[in-house]
Amino acid sequence: MVAEYGEARDIIGVIRGCIKHVTTGHSHHVLKLAYILGLRVSTNHRRLGVGMKLVKHLEEWCKQKGADYAYIATDCANQPCINLFTQKFSYTKFRSPTVLVQPVHAHYKPIGSGIAIVRIPPHVTAKVYRHLFANAEFFPTDIDAILSNKLNLGTFMAVPKKLLPKWNPETGILPQSFAILSVWNTKEVFKLQVKGVSKLTYACCMGSRLLDSWLPWLRLPSFPDVFSQFGVYFLYGLSMRGTNGSRLMKSLCTFVHNMAKDDVGCGAVVAEVSQQDPVRVAIPHWKRLSWNEDLWCIKKLADLQEGECERSEMSDWIKSPPSSAGIFVDPRDI
Missing domain, CATH: 3.40.630.30 (Gcn5-related N-acetyltransferase (GNAT))
Structure with a gap:
């Protein structure tokens, strides 16, 4: 309007x-x-x-x-x-x-040893997400439309390589230990730009980027060129299970960082999760760029009609405590 x-x-x-x-x-x-x-x-x-x-x-x-x-x-x-x-x-x-922001460096980041990254087809992802987020808040019933959207770059799962021979992604059956997420390309919708910084700040940021480009083997945590227009990759549907879940999620985020590094104009990888979600501590980010x-x-x-059986459930949602299953952040709302 x-x-x-x-x-x-x-x-x-x-x-x-x-x-x-x-x-x-x-x-x-x-x-x-x-x-x-x-x-x-x-x-x-x-x-x-x-x-x-x-x-x-x-x-x-x-x-x-x-x-x-x-x-x-x-x-x-x-x-x-x-x-x-x-x-x-x-x-x-x-x-x-919590919004967690990881800048995209000029070098590739190493993925943990013994970990395989597998792309999950949209129809399997929808089935998996409906299972994982059945008790989450804000999970959209039209998840299929999100996964088939042209802005969705894919869903990826990290699993221990030793489990690969016994696991078939097409079945939708989850392995004992895994991490999963989907990637949304927001830079095709909007772009950001940082303005108003001092000359010293600008020189330090661009200098770190230049040094990282020249000497990528040092793996310096350089700052991307946010002073020109840039886009971000948004992570959603993040979930992990098993004793190796945290390590798998970190490797999965590293994989997405390397995807973004190859995409010209992508300056950051962003995720938004509930404060109680265990996955929060496993997502790489810079504290100065993130906000709690x-x-x-x-x-x-x-107002519900009298006699509706769901009256109490709907009336209580605003007053209810956060779901233990967390929040599903719809990438279309970003």
């Missing part, structure tokens, strides 16, 4: 929204969820109620489409956005996942 002004109908504001069916983390319960994103108002028309009108109209559209809940995701430091949704529209602070708390706020839109 857009906000227009004057006879010339100049666009002064915009907001986007989508609706999908997702799990709530409670006994495979599925509901209709609206995601609100991309609220922007031109600088000259702020503090005039434009943002509020856009949100109000989009919420009405979501209700007409039958959405049970609506949610937004924002940086925990974005206080104006938080105040708008929590104070003006009664959204509740709901979940605070993204903020998801949620609001109930629909």
Whole structure:
């Protein structure tokens, strides 16, 4: 939706929204969820109620489409956005996942010995994800559409090489020890750019990159060229099992880093997971580029009809504790 002004109908504001069916983390319960994103108002028309009108109209559209809940995701430091949704529209602070960022270096990173990386077909991945994330929150029922999207670069599983002779990926049966993730190419949708840094910071960053390019065997943790436009690879569907799960996940993330290194214009590999998810500690990242708390706020839109058997489950979702199975972050929402 857009906000227009004057006879010339100049666009002064915009907001986007989508609706999908997702799990709530409670006994495979599925509901209709609206995601609100991309609220922007031109600088000259702020503090005039434009943002509020856009949100109000989009919420009405979501209700007409039958959405049970609506949610937004924002940086925990974005206080104006938080105040708008929590104070003006009664959204509740709901979940605070962690965003982990790994810059792409100029050298390849070594994958752990004794580990095999296997590409999993989309139809098998869908079956595996429905099993792994059955009790997670925000898992979309149209996972097949995500996996078949042209922005999806594939799903990969890391397993000990000694298990390969006894395991067939096509069966969908999981090995005793594994790590799995999918890769989403966001640089085909949007690009980022860092501006306003000092000359000294710029020189240090570019110098480290140059040195890493000249002497890749040193494996220096160089900084990518984020001062020009760059894109990122987003990791989703991250899960691990078994005694070697953490090591396998680290190797899998290394594999994706090397993929990104070969893709010109990809500056970082990013993942978002719940703070309680064990996979969090296994994902390589730079603390200075990551942030511990993204903020998801949620609001109930629909009132259930009296007598519906699922009334208590839906009413309790906002107040419920985080699912032990974690959060599934839909890459389409990034």
